[in-house]
Amino acid sequence: MTGASRGIGKATALVFAREGAAVVVNYSKSRELARQVVDEIRKAGRQAIAIQADVARKAEVVAMVETTMREFGKIDVLVNNAGILSPGNILTLREESLDEMIAVNVKGVIHCAQAVAPHMIERRYGKIVNVASLAALGTAMADTTPYAATKAAVISLTKRLALELGVYGINVNAICPGFIRTDMLMSSGTPEEVEVRLASLAKKAVLGRVGEGEDIAYSALFLASDEAGFVTAQALTVDGGRMDFLSHSG
Ligand SMILES: NC(=O)c1ccc[n+]([C@@H]2O[C@H](COP(=O)([O-])OP(=O)(O)OC[C@H]3O[C@@H](n4cnc5c(N)ncnc54)[C@H](OP(=O)(O)O)[C@@H]3O)[C@@H](O)[C@H]2O)c1
Incomplete structure (x- = not known):
């Protein structure tokens, strides 16, 4: 679980562990938070280890997979969840952020x-379950053009990997989350501004709320299950029915 x-990612790790999976809790910088996730899983009687690896660095990913194989002996599921969002449009985005x-x-998933x-x-x-984004599907999410392009690449990679790996019995699917209450959504602005933003986003969904991590976790659980054995090369939108995306036309 990256x-x-x-x-x-944390919500997904906890849900997978609850269902009996031994989980690798990957992180990039938040060592203490990753340790807390591992503790929570172990307290519930399940197996977990934290592994630091920047998914952008191939050598670190290779080392993470070697450690995983040493510790657990096999890898049934890969959830490519790690992702970052630098807001910006084509005129404002800095090259370093891009x-x-x-x-x-993109490279992290590869x-x-x-x-x-x-x-x-x-x-x-x-x-393999890749976390893409609703941003990849339309244009209603303002100020995210370059981010949206990276997530569109994740959907393309999902289909390509499904094609390349299906012959080996490997399913590859993507999830396109709508707005989910995480640091990514809540870290910019004052708490009051965040509340106003969340309320306005909630109104745009048919279900009248923003999503929680577990909403995505259970979708990932389904796609990673044998019950989804005939599902591959798909991008599942999980967004509470965003009205401005229902037609995918923006
Ligand atoms: N929240 C939303 O509304 C939303 C909507 C659509 C799609 N998504 C996608 O869902 C995924 C998870 O987003 P989130 O909202 O849960 O984000 P988040 O709260 O910001 O958490 C991001 C997670 O990714 C890890 N990470 C970041 N860069 C990494 C790297 N280079 N290597 C390894 N791990 C790295 C972070 O680790 P550290 O703690 O160590 O930094 C953290 O665990 C992302 O791919 C995001 O694009 C989110």
Whole structure:
């Protein structure tokens, strides 16, 4: 599980552990938060280890997968969740932010898939779930053009990996979350500004609320399950029915 120290990744790690999975809690910077996630899982009687690795760096990903194989002996599921968002449009975005988003959001998915696929191929079994974004599907999410492009690449990669790996019994799917209550959504602005933003986003969903990490976690759980064995190359939108995206036309 990449990026499992906080937000959607943390919720997904906890849900997977509850269902009996031994979980690698990957993080980049938040060592203490990752340790807390591992503690929570272990207290519930399940297995977990925290592994620091910047998914943008191939060598670190390779080392993470080696450690995982040493500790757990196999990898059934890869959830490519780690991601970053630098707000900006085509006129305002700085090149460093663009490079960083491409490195984490796109290269990170490729590095992890490349490192994990040989182990899955050997067992003729595997589930890969990539966390893309609603931003990739339309234009209603303002000021996220370069981020949206990286997430569109994740959807494209999902279909390509499904095509390349399906013959080995590996399913590859993506989730496109709408607005989910995490640091990514809540870290900019004062608490009052955040509340106003959340209220306005909630009104745009048919279900009248923003999402929680667990909303994405359970979708990932389904896509990683054997019950979804005939589902591959798909992008599942989980957004509470955003009215401005229902037509996907923005
Ligand atoms: N929240 C939303 O509304 C929303 C909507 C659509 C899509 N998404 C996508 O969902 C995924 C999770 O987002 P979130 O909202 O949960 O974000 P978040 O709360 O900001 O958490 C991001 C997680 O990714 C990790 N991470 C960041 N860069 C990394 C790197 N280079 N290597 C390894 N781990 C890294 C972070 O680790 P550290 O704690 O160590 O930094 C953290 O665990 C992202 O791919 C995001 O684009 C989110």
